[in-house]
Amino acid sequence: MNKLRIFVDFTGTEASLDLLRAEAGGHELLFANAPGGSVLAGSGADPQLALADIAFGQPDPRGIETAPHLKWVHVSSSGITRYDTAEFRALVARRGIPVTNSAGVFQEPCALHVLSFMLAQARCLPRAIKSHAAGGDAEWSSLRYSCTTFRGKTVLIFGYGAIGRRLAELLQPLGVTIIGYRRNPGGNETIRMISQDQLADTLATVDHVVNILPDSPETRHFFDAKRFEQIKRGAVFYNIGRGVTVDQDALLHTLRSKRLAAAWLDVSEPEPLPEGHPLWSEPNCFITPHIAGGHFEESKALVRHFLGNLQRFVKGDPLVDRVM
Numbered sequence: 303m304n305k306l307r308i309f310v311d312f313t314g315t316e317a318s319l320d321l322l323r324a325e326a327g328g329h330e331l332l333f334a335n336a337p338g339g340s341v342l343a344g345s346g347a348d349p350q351l352a353l354a355d356i357a358f359g360q361p362d363p364r365g366i367e368t369a370p371h372l373k374w375v376h377v378s379s380s381g382i383t384r385y386d387t388a389e390f391r392a393l394v395a396r397r398g399i400p401v402t403n404s405a406g407v408f409q410e411p412c413a414l415h416v417l418s419f420m421l422a423q424a425r426c427l428p429r430a431i432k433s434h435a436a437g438g439d440a441e442w443s444s445l446r447y448s449c450t451t452f453r454g455k456t457v458l459i460f461g462y463g464a465i466g467r468r469l470a471e472l473l474q475p476l477g478v479t480i481i482g483y484r485r486n487p488g489g490n491e492t493i494r495m496i497s498q499d500q501l502a503d504t505l506a507t508v509d510h511v512v513n514i515l516p517d518s519p520e521t522r523h524f525f526d527a528k529r530f531e532q533i534k535r536g537a538v539f540y541n542i543g544r545g546v547t548v549d550q551d552a553l554l555h556t557l558r559s560k561r562l563a564a565a566w567l568d569v570s571e572p573e574p575l576p577e578g579h580p581l582w583s584e585p586n587c588f589i590t591p592h593i594a595g596g597h598f599e600e601s602k603a604l605v606r607h608f609l610g611n612l613q614r615f616v617k618g619d620p621l622v623d624r625v626m
Contacts, residue, residue: 305329307371308612309351312359312378318601325609327616334359356615358608363390366399374615375401378604380408380465380595381544382625383517394626401626402611405464407603408595412542413468415594416512419540419566420473424450428588453477458504460484460524461514461543462491464623469512481508485520505532510540517544527552530561538564542594545571550581557584568594 308326311334312319323331332350347365351357357366357375363384366372375394377385382403394401422428426449435442455478459466462482470480470493480493481504487495496504505511511533515521525539526549533539539562541548550571556562564586573592581587597603611621 306355306616307332307353308356308358309348309354309361309369310334310358311348311351311361312604314601314605318599318605321602322605322609325605327612329356329612356612360384363387366390367393372397372399374621375399376608376611377401377403377625378608379403380405380412381516383544385626386516386518391626399626400621400624402621402623403625404604404607405623407600407607409464409468411597412465412514412594413472415568415590416465416469416514416540416542417472419588420452420510420538422588423538423564423566424452451476455479455509456481456507457510457512458483458496458508459512459514461516462487462493462495463514465514465542466512467491469514478510501529502532505529506534508534508537510538513539513541513543513547515543515547517546521547523547523549525549525553527555530556533561535561536563538562538566540566542568545569545573554580554584557586562586564588568592 306329308329309332310322314322332354334348334350336348347362351361351365351369351372353371354369355371355373357369357372359378361375366375375385380403382401385401393399426445429448430445433441433445435445452473453476457473457478458481459469460483462470462484466482466484470482473480482491482493482495483501484495513525515524521544524547530552533556539553545567548571553565557565565584565588567581567587567589569592570581570589575581575589581589607622611623614621
């Protein structure tokens with residue numbers, strides 16, 4: 303294949319960009335003037351995109367529409383919020399432009415983050431870390447005998463994609479039953495998948511509800527007051543998907559009514575939550591600042607993921623993490 307022009311709209315470390323320059327296989331790199339940092343708020347249109355055969359990072363969807371030579375788009379995030387529209391999907395389908403994401407980079411840290419939440423909840427870690435109880439006293443006994451395991455419990459994963467599959471793999475040795483829900487099941491899932499009309503009955507039976515839903519018109523406030531009312535009393539809710547998928551007022555009410563035992567959140571709307579927001583002070587709500595996907599040398603991992611797909615693209619092999 304002839305030398306390709308690769309538009310790079312990616313905010314990485316200097317070391318990761320050096321890696322990209324060194325391993326790009328002689329293809330020409332066109333760096334964006336103002337790289338996009340987020341799938342939720344990427345950069346605007348860049349005239350260099352019109353020259354490119356490949357786009358890597360967070361390219362502007364409108365720029366993609368007017369880029370005549372574009373043959374492939376690789377998004378440097380797991381989420382594809384700005385691209386997940388009927389209009390954009392129709393555009394790339396019509397022009398035969400494959401779109402891949404970076405789910406393979408984030409599935410391990412995100413799955414580990416959820417598992418950490420779940421383990422902390424089961425073993426009462428927030429309470430235990432603060433306790434100075436003496437062995438045998440009432441506080442010690444209450445804490446010790448409140449701890450649980452996962453054996454015999456049921457977990458329902460919303461947004462059962464790459465992260466959900468990895469979480470299921472981590473949970474399976476712990477003796478849990480795992481159920482999945484996604485908008486468009488692939489048909490090759492190895493766990494029980496449920497449909498929209500089965501949600502209410504299933505939510506009434508599960509112990510852990512894990513939300514990894516992306517942001518889309520169909521998922522905004524997916525977890526509203528009605529959905530929370532369907533959840534089994536005493537269940538635990540986890541969200542590492544997108545903050546906008548949850549009605550936070552409804553979540554707060556559900557926590558205060560004791561229907562939920564706890565909520566563990568890595569995302570919110572907005573981010574960060576304003577100081578004084580009642581979820582900060584809710585005793586059974588635990589919040590981390592959108593770090594679930596983070597890990598050491600994350601930028602290099604994103605570049606390596608793209609470079610691996612670039613080799614496949616040049617050879618004509620199937621691309622990894624294709625979403626469109």
